[in-house]
Amino acid sequence: MHHDISSTTVPSPWIACIHPQGWMYFFHPEFRVVTTEDIRHPHVLDIVMNKIPQYTSEDTDGELEFQLCGLSPQPLPFDHMVINHKHALASHKLQEVQNKNMTSLAAHQFSRARNHYWQYMSRYPVHMPMPENAVQEAVDALVWYFTDNLVSGANSTVPFSKGECEELLRLLQHSNIYSGSSPSKTVFLAWILKEVYSFRYAEHYGKFTEKQSREFRNQNAKPRRHEPARHSSALKDKLLNVFLVAFFFGIPWTYVAHVKSASTYKGRLANVRKTWDAYITRLVQEYTNFLLIVSRLSLIMTMRT
Known part of the structure; x- marks a missing residue:
């Protein structure tokens, strides 16, 4: 679905494409080049046209697409992206x-290239149709994440919660997303799949055996141990403990214990947030109780005097 601004403002054969968010990018169908630079200005168009041969001449397959990321006259390592729509891959490296x-391609290279591809499609969804297997790929990933949430519970580290999986699967099942293609549908699926492949890349998907994967997860799940900066004597520790209990009702120790418990990562980040919110509520309640005790003690001391 192409949105032409007008034949007079966009030089032929460039095509102006409007993202669902409302901003514009440009696509050259002959050279298969995408850019967000405003080629409606002649000097910008000249720079872009001079840069195109630096990259398109390397396309030995004749099927690749190129995204130009800047206006530097000299080629730079990260000033372009190469896209293979046939295999749904994108990379700064042509090979x-x-x-x-x-x-x-190694497993981590594949996951990274897929992640880059879906990031690209979420930004430039207008000039190319949605890949045919994108819906099925998203459904398969969400079904597994739903299963992992059931099996692992609070220790699940997959990028979507059980409720999110249910909602996304329901939307994929009951909407007309299977029929036809549109920029909004492409962005929606691209958002899901870039999260999928970002997670797979971080988890070294396809790299380890079952035993190695279990060892890797257990190793990363262990909290790091930090040596204390200094060692206090047992007598000082006891005196400090007596002081804190006598004058502050042990609240500092309780605070430290709660912080350690609430900040310990146990699976999904949402679980950490839930634990932290519960801790904040408890802290407010304990502080309120502390103020009540202090007020009563102050009142008693005042009455005695």
Whole structure:
């Protein structure tokens, strides 16, 4: 679905495409180049056209697409992205997305290239149709995340909670997203799949055996131990403890214990937030009780005097 601004403002054969958010990018169908630079200005158009041969001449497959990320006259490592729509891959390195190199990609390279591809499609969804297997791929990932939430419970680290999986799967099932293609549908699916592949890249998806994966997860789940900066004598510790209990009702020790408990990562980040919110509520209640005790003690001391 292409949205032409007008034939007079956009130089032919460039096509102006409008993202669902309302901003514009430009696509050259002959050179298969995408840019967000405003080529309606002649000097910008000249720079972009001079940069195009620096990258498109390397396309030995004749099927790749190129995103220009800047206006530097000299080629830079990260001033462009190469996109392979056939295999849903994108990378700053041409060799990672060429058809002849598909079978030699390592698991982490594949996950990273897929993540880059879906990031790209979420930003530039207008000029290309949604890949045919995108819906099924999103559904498969969400079904597994739903299962992991059931099996692992609070220790699940997948990017979507059980409730989020249910809502997304319901939307995918009951909407007409299976029929036809539109920029909004592409952005929606791209958002899901870039989260999927970002998680897989971080989790070293496809790299370890079951035993190695379990050891890796257990190793990363263990909290880091920090040596104390200084060692206090037992007598000083006891005196400090007596002082805090006598004058502050042990609240500092309770505070430290709660902070350690609330900040310990046990699976999903949402669980940490839930624990932290519960701790804040409890802290407010304990502080209120402390103020009540102090007020009563102050009143008693005043009455005695």
